[in-house]
Amino acid sequence: MSQHIASTASGPAAGWQLDGDAAEAYERYLATSFAPWARRLVELAGIGSGQRVLDVACGTGIVARQAAASVGASGQVVGLDLNDDMLRVARAAAATTVPPIEWRQGDAGRLPFPDGSFDAVVCEQAIQFFPDPDAAVREMRRVLSPGGRAAVSVCRPIRFAPTYVALAGVLERHLGYEAAAIMRSPFPDWATDHVGGLFSRAGFPNVQVTIDIWPLRYPSPAEFLRREASGSPLAGPVGGLDPARRDALLGDLTEAVADHVDDDGVACPIEVYVAVARR
Numbered sequence: 001m002s003q004h005i006a007s008t009a010s011g012p013a014a015g016w017q018l019d020g021d022a023a024e025a026y027e028r029y030l031a032t033s034f035a036p037w038a039r040r041l042v043e044l045a046g047i048g049s050g051q052r053v054l055d056v057a058c059g060t061g062i063v064a065r066q067a068a069a070s071v072g073a074s075g076q077v078v079g080l081d082l083n084d085d086m087l088r089v090a091r092a093a094a095a096t097t098v099p100p101i102e103w104r105q106g107d108a109g110r111l112p113f114p115d116g117s118f119d120a121v122v123c124e125q126a127i128q129f130f131p132d133p134d135a136a137v138r139e140m141r142r143v144l145s146p147g148g149r150a151a152v153s154v155c156r157p158i159r160f161a162p163t164y165v166a167l168a169g170v171l172e173r174h175l176g177y178e179a180a181a182i183m184r185s186p187f188p189d190w191a192t193d194h195v196g197g198l199f200s201r202a203g204f205p206n207v208q209v210t211i212d213i214w215p216l217r218y219p220s221p222a223e224f225l226r227r228e229a230s231g232s233p234l235a236g237p238v239g240g241l242d243p244a245r246r247d248a249l250l251g252d253l254t255e256a257v258a259d260h261v262d263d264d265g266v267a268c269p270i271e272v273y274v275a276v277a278r279r
Helices: 011-016 020-044 062-071 084-093 133-143 162-175 177-184 192-201 221-230 235-239 243-256
Strands: 052-056 076-081 102-105 118-124 144-155 206-218 265-278
Touching: 020 062, 020 118, 020 144, 020 206, 020 265, 052 062, 052 133, 062 076, 062 118, 076 084, 084 102, 118 133, 133 144, 133 192, 144 192, 162 177, 162 221, 162 243, 162 265, 192 206, 192 265, 206 221, 221 235, 221 243, 221 265
Parallel strands: 052 076, 052 118, 076 102, 118 144
Antiparallel strands: 144 265, 206 265
């Protein structure tokens, strides 16, 4: 599952800083697939008319746009990301959104806002990439007003996403360990209590962590590969393969995901933690 990263990182996760072409492909092929879960995150955060909302690691802004629809003309939505290309695509995608969304470049571990600036903070599928998730959650709490809510989603370990296990394995066989590590990096090896602990240590008095299943789908194994690669740093390695090697990779992937193919394409369910905490 291709995702963005909103803070400096090292190791395989650092590869999730997307360039301009990949940021545009991410919005075109992947961000809209996350719209139902963006709406759910906004609902869980209790976002309503007139509220002030911060979307941390906003990427191309799918959650921020959903939040804007909920706060209405009297509300305020800010999307923050470290990646200029993501923000450029976000601005274009939300050009006619009401209220206008403010886009800011910044680090999730050092949010550039005063204490108590927001009624809600949301973060979809990015906290696993932060070099210091504890610092990021402390910052979320700091910028929340009393009684404000934080709502965060993060993938469960990759073993709960069988088609991505298959894709990572195929990438490792055809492109090597680093390509596979990039594909596996959105799926941290975190348990429920690890996610809850991030919020408890940050000083939130209570946090509820639940497990959701996201029923992602792709029209075919070829589209599964193309969309995941084009919206991620894998675009270069996969796109650089000669036709024969690419066909071999695709054949291997088609075989690996055969048990997940039906008449509508490839079913790619993933399990995610959703944490909701009140300041």
